[in-house]
Amino acid sequence: MGPAGKFQLRNFSLILVPVIVMAMYNGQYIFNAAKPNNQRCMVRECENTPPVFKTGEWKTWAIPDDPQKARCFRYANQEGQCKKESFSKDLMKCDSWLYEDYNSIVAEFDLGCQEWKRTLVGTIHGLGLMTALAFIGTLSDLCGRRYTFIVTSSLPSVLGIVRGLSNSYYMYLAFEYLEALVASGSYSTGYILDHFGRKKTITSSYLISATALTIMPFIINMGPFPTIMVLVAKMFISIVFSATYLYVTELTPTEVRHTMMGLSLFIGRLGKSSAPLSPLLLQVTPYLPYAVFSAAAWIAAALTHWTPETHNMKMPQTLQEAEHLEPGSSFLALQEHQLSCTKHEKTAEHKQS
Known part of the structure; x- marks a missing residue:
């Protein structure tokens, strides 16, 4: 593909516009299903x-x-x-x-104290994103990525209008699912231009997010500080979400890369579908949601620490190459391993001949 130039920058800028809009689709349910103030x-x-x-x-x-x-x-x-x-x-x-006020579907459909119905909207949205994984890749291979990108970028606007005109809670849920399903097709590719290294980026982002969430229960009544901590946690966990896509592709060999990417996406969407139900934990104690999410971030940071760094590493082509991506391994070590394998294969061929 060559070095990045004007052509790549132009295309990247054009693709970025609908991707940003898709991010709005993926976050709109948070505001539309917000709990009324009074x-x-x-x-x-x-x-x-x-x-x-x-x-x-x-x-x-x-x-x-x-x-x-x-x-x-x-x-x-x-x-x-x-x-x-x-x-x-x-x-x-x-x-x-x-x-x-009547600024959310809670008031629109008179959901009142039916908290499970309010949080179910986010779960349905997550299920739509997860379902899309089953066919968006195949559809883009059959119809072409450009055509699929155009359809999945424009059709959600129609579905969103119909969802906004819903006259019942269950009609709203149905179009929430369809909109998320279609919109996720143009939101499946991310770009991270960093030279810090995937492992360091993901681990440090996990740690910062975990720290912010751990602090939350102690400052929950301190004016704007809880909001600031939530935004910090959200920002860094979003970095993790995007970086993980690239990290998985760099860790896994070519022969199983798509399978592992699909599995990772599936587990991620499963977590996203469960997360909107977390407000129900508030009924146990106001601090429980923060404890659960901070614990998950701390554990994830610890586990990521034991994975190899892929910065300046050649992507593995086989399972044997992937096994040599150990923590602390370098690009030179992998190259030496590949050279050794090549020499061994040539020696074996020479003996056979």
């Missing part, structure tokens, strides 16, 4: 027509004072009237909610 139970015995979020004096005897309980519970009413004496002190779960 919500309360609908108390039909006392609501205005039409109902509004702001309450009257009846709130003191119809809704608990505790803001957390008020999101999901109300006091039972036995008489169907908006009188203080009609309400008991027995709590009952809400069956409908009112929201201060």
Whole structure:
């Protein structure tokens, strides 16, 4: 392919535009399924027509004072009237909610305290990305990468519009899945122009992300600092996500490279599908999600430490060459091994002749 020049830079810049847009597709569900800032139970015995979020004096005897309980519970009413004496002190779960704003699907589809339905959106999105691995590669081989790239870059816009017009929660889930499935086709290639080395990049990024997540529980009430730590963790784990694609291709020999890449992608998408369910851990303790993710990052950093560095190394062509990519091995050592193998093969051929 030769050295990078104007032609490569032009194509890279053009491809980068839809890839950036695809990144937006892959992150939109975080905002669309965000938890509303304020919500309360609908108390039909006392609501205005039409109902509004702001309450009257009846709130003191119809809704608990505790803001957390008020999101999901109300006091039972036995008489169907908006009188203080009609309400008991027995709590009952809400069956409908009112929201201060309607900027997410939680309010749009009245999901209220059904937290599993809110987090399921992210899981469905991840499943769409994972399913795409089964046929996007084959489709691009059959139809051509350019054609596949154009289709997978443009079709999600149509699916996204239809998803935005969904009139039910399950219709929304269906188009969330389809949009993620198609959009992932143009988001399967990444470029990292670093000279730091894959192993060092991945290990250090894991460590920084793990450190940020470990600190989180101790600064959770310190103004903007929790947000800063979350963004730091997100940035460095995103570096890991992109670098790992290249690292896997450099570690594995040609004869099993596609198989190992597919396996790695599958496991990665499996983790991505599970991650949106992590808010459910908050019901156990507010610190549990951070503990789980930080522990995973620490373990991954330790495991990566025992893998070989591929910087300035020739990509292995056979399993035998891959076995010599040991921690601490160098490009020269691999070249010497390849030269030794070549001499051995020539000697064997000479003896046979």
